[in-house]
Amino acid sequence: MKIVDVEVLVTCPGRNFVTLKVTTDEGITGLGDATLNGREQAVVAYLREHVVPLLLGTDPHRIEDTWQSLYRGAYWRRGPVTMAAIAAVDVALWDVKAKVAGLPLYQLLGGASRERVRTYGHANGRDVPELLDSVRQRQAEGYQAIRVQTGVPGLEKVYGVHTGEAIAHNPTRLDQRAVPVVEDWDTGAYLRHLPTVLEAVRHEFGPDLPLLHDAHHRLTPLQAARLGKDVERYDLFWLEDCTPAENQEVFRVVRQHTTTPLAVGEVFNTVFDYQTLITEQLIDYARSAVTHFGGISALRKLFDFAAQYQVKSAVHGPEDISPVGMAAAIHLDLAVHNFGIQEYSGHTDTTNEVFRHAYTFTDGHLHPGEAPGIGVEYDEELAAAHPYDPAYLPVNRLADGTVHDW
Ligand code: CS2
Numbered sequence: 001m002k003i004v005d006v007e008v009l010v011t012c013p014g015r016n017f018v019t020l021k022v023t024t025d026e027g028i029t030g031l032g033d034a035t036l037n038g039r040e041q042a043v044v045a046y047l048r049e050h051v052v053p054l055l056l057g058t059d060p061h062r063i064e065d066t067w068q069s070l071y072r073g074a075y076w077r078r079g080p081v082t083m084a085a086i087a088a089v090d091v092a093l094w095d096v097k098a099k100v101a102g103l104p105l106y107q108l109l110g111g112a113s114r115e116r117v118r119t120y121g122h123a124n125g126r127d128v129p130e131l132l133d134s135v136r137q138r139q140a141e142g143y144q145a146i147r148v149q150t151g152v153p154g155l156e157k158v159y160g161v162h163t164g165e166a167i168a169h170n171p172t173r174l175d176q177r178a179v180p181v182v183e184d185w186d187t188g189a190y191l192r193h194l195p196t197v198l199e200a201v202r203h204e205f206g207p208d209l210p211l212l213h214d215a216h217h218r219l220t221p222l223q224a225a226r227l228g229k230d231v232e233r234y235d236l237f238w239l240e241d242c243t244p245a246e247n248q249e250v251f252r253v254v255r256q257h258t259t260t261p262l263a264v265g266e267v268f269n270t271v272f273d274y275q276t277l278i279t280e281q282l283i284d285y286a287r288s289a290v291t292h293f294g295g296i297s298a299l300r301k302l303f304d305f306a307a308q309y310q311v312k313s314a315v316h317g318p319e320d321i322s323p324v325g326m327a328a329a330i331h332l333d334l335a336v337h338n339f340g341i342q343e344y345s346g347h348t349d350t351t352n353e354v355f356r357h358a359y360t361f362t363d364g365h366l367h368p369g370e371a372p373g374i375g376v377e378y379d380e381e382l383a384a385a386h387p388y389d390p391a392y393l394p395v396n397r398l399a400d401g402t403v404h405d406w
């Protein structure tokens with residue numbers, strides 16, 4: 001079997017998605033997600049200019065060899081753009097291989113280790129009453145674990161708090177150029193406010209509902225240690241991205257002070273980003289997505305490594321992971337033993353029309369379905385009706401104007 005065509009498809013059914021489509025000489029196609037939110041065109045160019053020419057004529061069954069060739073052959077290794085491009089190729093080749101076998105992908109990954117995949121959803125509110133209503137909405141939708149994000153008194157625009165607009169990070173326009181929204185931040189106000197919010201949520205919903213919170217890289221290690229300790233009485237399922245983790249050793253400070261479980265890794269793209277965090281058991285959940293981490297082949301290796309240190313999977317699954325990336329994740333979630341939980345924000349109806357998928361969401365759990373491959377079909381005609389719309393992730397600034405982690 002040979003690859004005879006490779007297309008890089010961009011669509012924006014409410015937010016931008018980049019999809020790789022591989023076609024073989026036997027007419028079998030495979031899809032991969034190459035979406036890097038806010039930097040989509042960088043991956044499009046990497047794929048079109050430096051990957052597609054290398055794939056034509058190769059055997060799609062040689063997934064590991066293709067992965068290693070794209071990783072080692074580039075000479076310049078790692079990084080979000082490179083690993084998103086490799087991820088898209090990897091998933092597309094697994095899609096082809098599973099279709100040829102006539103099996104859903106999870107069957108090629110060792111088969112099911114569970115009946116279905118537990119998820120968590122996002123609840124948010126500008127204030128506590130709005131947040132409590134949002135938690136109720138997620139519960140009504142079936143979620144049995146819920147991430148809670150809240151406004152902070154005195155701050156106008158805060159991460160994770162939507163005021164009802166589309167779930168995509170909508171672009172703002174400055175003389176026809178898309179520019180990032182500027183959000184504002186005050187760590188002290190946040191540290192004082194969050195425990196009161198969790199107190200209210202626990203008071204309303206009781207001690208058993210698994211609650212998660214994303215600090216989104218904004219704290220120093222000591223501030224993260226303090227927050228972890230302050231919220232121990234609320235028994236979080238996890239505190240996510242409590243401090244930037246480029247310097248992995250800083251998590252030793254956090255770990256020394258708190259037993260609040262820690263999750264990190266959605267911005268990581270290779271196992272080396274985790275090495276100290278996992279071998280020293282400084283974290284409890286590894287958050288990378290198939291799309292950002294070099295695909296199924298690389299992520300399953302990460303989770304096998306993590307399993308030796310009792311670290312569980314918790315694949316990143318916001319709306320900017322396309323249904324292709326989500327489908328691939330759910331197949332892996334079903335198969336790995338050290339599964340923790342899957343983030344699932346869902347997508348707009350239009351997105352689900354462009355990406356018709358076999359996976360289902362019921363009672364807060366996902367299942368990949370039994371369709372051969374990853375179980376996603378891409379409607380190219382409908383996709384073309386939603387052209388790329390430049391959009392950036394927000395930028396975060398402190399009161400004095402200093403740029404802060406978003
Ligand atoms: C967040 C993401 O879901 C999460 O845990 O950190 O929504 C993140 O902000 C986006 O994926 C950025 O594109």
Ligand code: MG
Nearest residue numbers: 214240241266
């Ligand atoms: Mg996050």
